[in-house]
Amino acid sequence: MNRIANILGMIGLAVLGVALVLFLQNFMAGQVQVPAQFFTFTTIFLGIFIEAAPFLLLGTLASGLVEVFFKKESLQRLMPRNRFLGALAGGLLGFVFPVCECGVVPLTRRLFHKGMVPAMGVAFLLASPVLNPIVLVSTYAAYGWGPVLWLRMGLSFAVAVATGLVFALEEQPARLLRPMQLEPIRGGSVDLSVPMLQPSFAARLRSALKIAGDEFFEMGRYLIIGSMMAALLQTVVPQNALLALGSGPLLSVLVLMVLAVLLSICSTVDAFVSLAFVGTFTTGSILSFLVFGPMVDIKSVMLYLQVFRRRTVSYMVLLPMLMIILASVFINLNLGI
């Protein structure tokens, strides 16, 4: 998998390079004989990647800082040991970290290393892309203090916690994670009685940045692959074809959920994008776009696969999807908003 990812990552970088060269050539010469669809693809790809990369960087920075500055024991004291309480706490933790769906993955992986229970990790992973201060502000800017804002927050929290609660039933959390994410077993009979020297703050910061840098390039490959796939699908499946299907209490929800997956836009800006659907699509379907998109899209699934087993990821997609469909259809048919 890693090797394939490396190859695909290299291809992605090559596409990025070619796109840049073509852009420059096009800019300077005025004309380049390249199919129009390729430019559509590169434009979409660059749009998704450039939008998401800073947030991935932010997440890896948070991950590096957590690794270096927070002792495992300290964090474990803060984290609930009860799996069910952990799911609840994971949802609430989303309010604290300003990371979107790209940045949350490396941070969650790091928190797993520090002893976070998977139920809490899953809830945090699903909740934090929506339940964070930046998304709160951007959704408020787009919709004001209205039902869309509150339902987005409430529904995201409920779905994340409910999914986390289901995962709390797993008695052996290690089965959820990919083997490489498991912490190596430490132990032995040698008691090191000589106290280790505490590195300086600057050294620890350098160490955190190094970890963040390594992790950024590691996860970045998958971001590139995910962005490429999203761009390809958007190029092949025109948005207008999907939007034309947008009526009806169920179909409108399904259409906007598919669109959310294809668009793969960051949760910090998706509220503004969704404004274009107001009046054309049901409120429930717009909520499904705003709740499901940050939890599951092509690039985030690619990143999830680096942390969790495939079966776990499929559950992490299936359960929120069904919950959000149920909630959105219910809103469409039972709430007059």
Place this chain on the structure above:
Amino acid sequence: MKSWRKLDKAVVFVALGLLAAIVLVLWRGDQVGVVILRTAPGDGGQAAATAPVVIEFAQRMNIASVQDSFSIEPAVDGRFVWEENTLYFLPAEPFIVGQHYTVSLAQGAQGQIAHDLLEELRFSFTVRPAGVAFLRLARSGYSLWAAPDLDAEPIQLSPADAVFDFAVTGDGEQIIFSVVNEEAGIDLWIVSRNGAGAQMLLDCGPDRCYAPDASRTGRIAYSRVLAPLTPTEAYGPPRVWLLDPRSGETLRLHADTQKIGYGPTWSPDGQRLAYYDGIASRLVVLNILTGDEVYLPTLAGVMGSWSPDNEYMLFFDTAIQENGQPINHILRANFSTQDVLPFFDPQPQDADYSGPTVSPDGEWVAIKVRALDNLANEQLWVLPPNGSYAMVAVPEGGYLYSNYFWGSDSNSLLYHRLQLGSADSQPSVWLWERSRGDSRLLLEDASQPAWLP
């Protein structure tokens, strides 16, 4: 497949439960239907003869379905205007005063995206007689007054005495008026027809906001003159601005600051806005939906009168005679054929004709006529739109006649009269009735009358 663990079983169980719940919710179907946010006129209440019937939906609607489901008893011809999710039914002619009307929207009217109307919507109203709003000179300026009907005692509506001008909203429920403020600017205020709830609508500071006009669909346009940067500079030219009364948001009609104009007036259907461009000496008729503009050259600088079907506008232009004296003549601009023709054919040269005002039924036009040899001798004439014959409605000379408006029944003509040649003369408001053929005094010491439907 590997052995089923507790988590796998739980996921399958939860997923099946969620699927069943989705099916159940779909099977129960629409429980709320189309939500209607507002209807007007209010159920069981009184309404103006010119009031639009308004139904505001919470979502986009299927226009054909809603219009097919709409009915009004007794039947009235009219047109539908949509502004986003709000339906306006604008009767072709005003409602009949005293008549009880019932509006219904049949069950099943379809929303555009999900819901249908689950229950029939029904509301009714009775058409009230019109009153008069006017200005009265007070100690420190004009104040705004209104008589809720022609026989009622007038009441003062404006809290202060510095009213500049005013306009009545299409539903007759409110009056927008401009008030000179302490910065020598002019603000816009709004008050209900009974004088309650007077409040500032737009604080213009040192700018001068005046000549408001409200469309029947609730849009407000006004003229605005920006204050000079320093007190020694002169005020600039006026421009037309728009105001959203709900949000208080205001913006220039044209982003291009070179486009100037004043006296904005909405067409009866609220889809076009006319104003006078004093630089180019022309009336500009702007289609709000398409942005298309029609120019009607005129030196008169006075707004024309819309026909009730929005098809044409009567206005007048000023020409200079051989003796150097100006003379006015009336023109008719047809928007469908895009031509401007003289109202009278052939154009009479014996008198000065100006100020055409079309009646709400489109059957009559009131104009002001002045003899060329004695311009102080004004008369008000009433004639059909083809100008084939004329009735001299107000023959008395020696008066200045202005602000004449047809009543909703197209029978009565409200006008302002001021005696010429007398420093002590008091302005007064009169009513001419076509059926009686004569005028009666309505209000003394009153200026700039307007119907308060």
